[in-house]
Amino acid sequence: MSIAPHPFDALMNITARPPAVFVRGEGSFLWDDTGKRYLDFVQGWAVNCLGHSPPVIAEALARQAKLLFTPSPAFFNATSLKLAKALVDQSCFDQVFFTNSGAEANEGAIKLARKFGALYRNGAYEMITFDGGFHGRTLATMSASGKKAFEPLFEPKVPGFSKARLNDLASVERLINEKTVAVMLEPIQGEAGVWPATDQFLRDLRQLTKERGLLLIVDEIQTGMGRTGKLFHYEHVGIEPDIMTLGKGIGGGVPLAALMATQAASCFEHGDQGGTFNGNPLMCAAGIAVLQSVSEPGFLKSVAELGLYLEGELHRISARHGLGEVRGRGLLLALDLRVPIAGSIVTQAFEQGVLLNAPQPDALRFMPALNVTREEITAMINCLDAILTKAGAARRVA
Numbered sequence: 264m265s266i267a268p269h270p271f272d273a274l275m276n277i278t279a280r281p282p283a284v285f286v287r288g289e290g291s292f293l294w295d296d297t298g299k300r301y302l303d304f305v306q307g308w309a310v311n312c313l314g315h316s317p318p319v320i321a322e323a324l325a326r327q328a329k330l331l332f333t334p335s336p337a338f339f340n341a342t343s344l345k346l347a348k349a350l351v352d353q354s355c356f357d358q359v360f361f362t363n364s365g366a367e368a369n370e371g372a373i374k375l376a377r378k379f380g381a382l383y384r385n386g387a388y389e390m391i392t393f394d395g396g397f398h399g400r401t402l403a404t405m406s407a408s409g410k411k412a413f414e415p416l417f418e419p420k421v422p423g424f425s426k427a428r429l430n431d432l433a434s435v436e437r438l439i440n441e442k443t444v445a446v447m448l449e450p451i452q453g454e455a456g457v458w459p460a461t462d463q464f465l466r467d468l469r470q471l472t473k474e475r476g477l478l479l480i481v482d483e484i485q486t487g488m489g490r491t492g493k494l495f496h497y498e499h500v501g502i503e504p505d506i507m508t509l510g511k512g513i514g515g516g517v518p519l520a521a522l523m524a525t526q527a528a529s530c531f532e533h534g535d536q537g538g539t540f541n542g543n544p545l546m547c548a549a550g551i552a553v554l555q556s557v558s559e560p561g562f563l564k565s566v567a568e569l570g571l572y573l574e575g576e577l578h579r580i581s582a583r584h585g586l587g588e589v590r591g592r593g594l595l596l597a598l599d600l601r602v603p604i605a606g607s608i609v610t611q612a613f614e615q616g617v618l619l620n621a622p623q624p625d626a627l628r629f630m631p632a633l634n635v636t637r638e639e640i641t642a643m644i645n646c647l648d649a650i651l652t653k654a655g656a657a658r659r660v661a
Contacts, residue, residue, distance in 0.1 A: 288315025365510025366399025380444035457597030492567030
């Protein structure tokens, strides 16, 4: 008699997952199928910017679902037009192309830059990206990424990407040649462990790219939509990029992303770009709800204040336990543990009902909902403090 396969076996085994099965979420909390509650400081890797199952998004989806799912991207639809206009009105960009994921938006940015090079820079197609950068998991975006683990995978990669060092303008200048068309970076490298580009570096990079006639592309998939205390991170710096990509938070939990460009950089011709589900009104309805929520008076000010509170608490924890720096901005922060214990901390926190993320073996990343409360931050800090205290005691005994 054959043994029935475990339900987990039906999914491809592409990552290590704990055995819990989540069935419900509300705000900063998730519940598994045993009824256990978890305080979530991962939020789908900064996806659920308004928390789990926020009523404003659920209601927007329900209303739109009764009207129209999608008429095909061969036609205009009112919801995508409304979201596109709102994004343009609140940014330095002139046009939007909606996609289903951040990787797809970045793929579009790469294609747009290469089209620009073909039209205006004698066929230039190479892009300068950065060590430690992460832009997605398509072949082109993996090639653009500076993630070491990607280097041996799925060869041959897409050619045309050279890697500079973050916050080192000279390393960028050395890579520029007649084939270069653009420089692309995350304002804060999330997957690498929350390593920010300095404001001055971003200003200098904007000046350099203007002087050399290159496009500047900012990947704001993780930093955009209020995550750092302003709607878009580039606003902190006082620059205007040529192209920006958005994802994660723009949909508040549903698959929505965007490629945005200035009029000068927006050079796609008919047939160059497309996608079956791109700009469908169901997902765009969620995007409108998110944008309206984060644009409400006082919302971004609250994000900045909560970010400072979380940052201060992490500094306190670091000083108490002899740990390293706190990096990031707003509600995208990391704690440097100095030693490779992040995985163990994540496991112990999970057992205690707190979800944390270890982007690197020696760092923890914090990406709570933008409307997280101080009480929820305190609860997470108390859990982390207890785990670190226990770890310190264990090391002293050893």
